[in-house]
Amino acid sequence: MPPDETPEILLIRQTRPDVAERLSGRFRLHRMEEAPDREAFLDAVGPRIRALAVGAMCPIGAALFDLLPRLEIVASFGVGYDTIDVGEARRRGIVVTHTPDVLSDEVADLAVGLLLATLRRIPQADRYLRAGRWREGSFPLTTSLRERRVGILGLGRIGRAIAQRLEGFGVAIAYHGRTPQADVAYAYHDSLLGLARAVDVLVVAAPGGPGTNGIVDAAVLAALGREGIVVNIARGSVIDEAALVAALTAGTIHGAGLDVFANEPHVPQDLIDLDQTVLLPHVGSGSHYTRAAMARVLGDNLLSWFDGKGPVTPVPETPWSGR
Structure with a gap:
């Protein structure tokens, strides 16, 4: 120059x-x-x-x-x-x-918070109190993180940080990625469908792009089961949003916590209308x-x-x- x-x-x-x-x-x-x-x-x-x-x-x-x-x-x-x-x-x-x-720690913190918020329905309970409904009766009991089996899709920097935090909750942890990683003790599954069948919480931490587009599909969601929870802090494109809406509406899975969407900032109204979702405007790394x-x-x-x-x-x- x-x-x-x-x-x-x-x-x-x-x-x-x-x-x-x-x-x-x-x-x-x-x-x-x-x-x-x-x-x-x-x-x-x-x-x-x-x-x-x-x-x-x-x-x-x-x-x-x-x-x-x-x-x-x-x-x-x-x-x-x-x-x-x-x-x-x-x-x-x-x-x-x-x-x-x-940003790995910040996003991992939010992922765990989003999981807890979805399981314990924290935003819904907040709205319940603000609407004055507590005077009418107690908020309904929720599901729990106790005895859950958590699967992580993508054990990169952020996926590992999420897994390390979840260890403190005493839950079983498994993962799926392109290859098994020798330096972790978590159970590895060589297919996403196999991981979904083995867990009831799926945390999506995989990168976006053609190789992961829509890989969390109807079959994966069905494999999670009726108590299944999906949390996504990666890219909205990784989840088939239409299949997710259908699974939530039919009760195929229990709930979803989402920080990312396929067509941001446009969020499907069907997801907004569902009461068993916790939705955030892509704030995973959003701290000063x-x-x-x-x-x-x-x-x-x-x-x-x-x-x-x-x-x-x-x-x-x-x-x-x-x-």
Whole structure:
């Protein structure tokens, strides 16, 4: 890079001012959301853009890459990156980074909280009290976490953190993933259907993308049984939402706690109308502490890249071995 050339970065759906504040001291920033005419904007600045800083769940692929011929790196704000075409990025020599580790504990905490809220109907009990119904009689008894068998779909960083927390509740834990992991004592099932048959709580912690799209289907839900509980803090696409609504409506399973949905922020009204669901607006990592840590990692990746040190947390599909 010539010493007088300031790298130019395109910000897409960035919601934290500290990201832009930190980067502005080193780079020239362009904000997609401020452009009244996106096509004209990209025609003007696209040939100069060398990096993207993108918010979570932003679709990034070949069409945008075509407009950014000098693009070197895509820094994503989040651990999941299924909306980024990493295969196309790899073919073009573009590195993709994400923000793993720093949000695992926060999301795992929420997963356990969502499980307890679903089992013990905590939001429903809160509404019962606020509506003045306690004076009419006690809130109905609920199901329990006692003697439950919990299955985790995806024993990655977040899945492991969830399992570690659940150990303290004395429940049996099993998991399904691409391969068994030698360093854990949890029971491994080589199929998702086999896991569902062995447990009555399914916690979804698997990444999104074509390989997991709709894999929690009607057969898996039926295998959980009438006392079954589904908790999803991963990606909404992993669950067949129509099958989930049908299973809840028919009593095939007992309840569901969901932080993610297939078409966010649009949540099926059928799920909203069901009383045995606890629904959250994708807040798994949504604390000031964790979002600030994620912002730091995103910035670290870009600063390290343009310092010639390579990315800090590249995704596995676009590894970097130096230049």
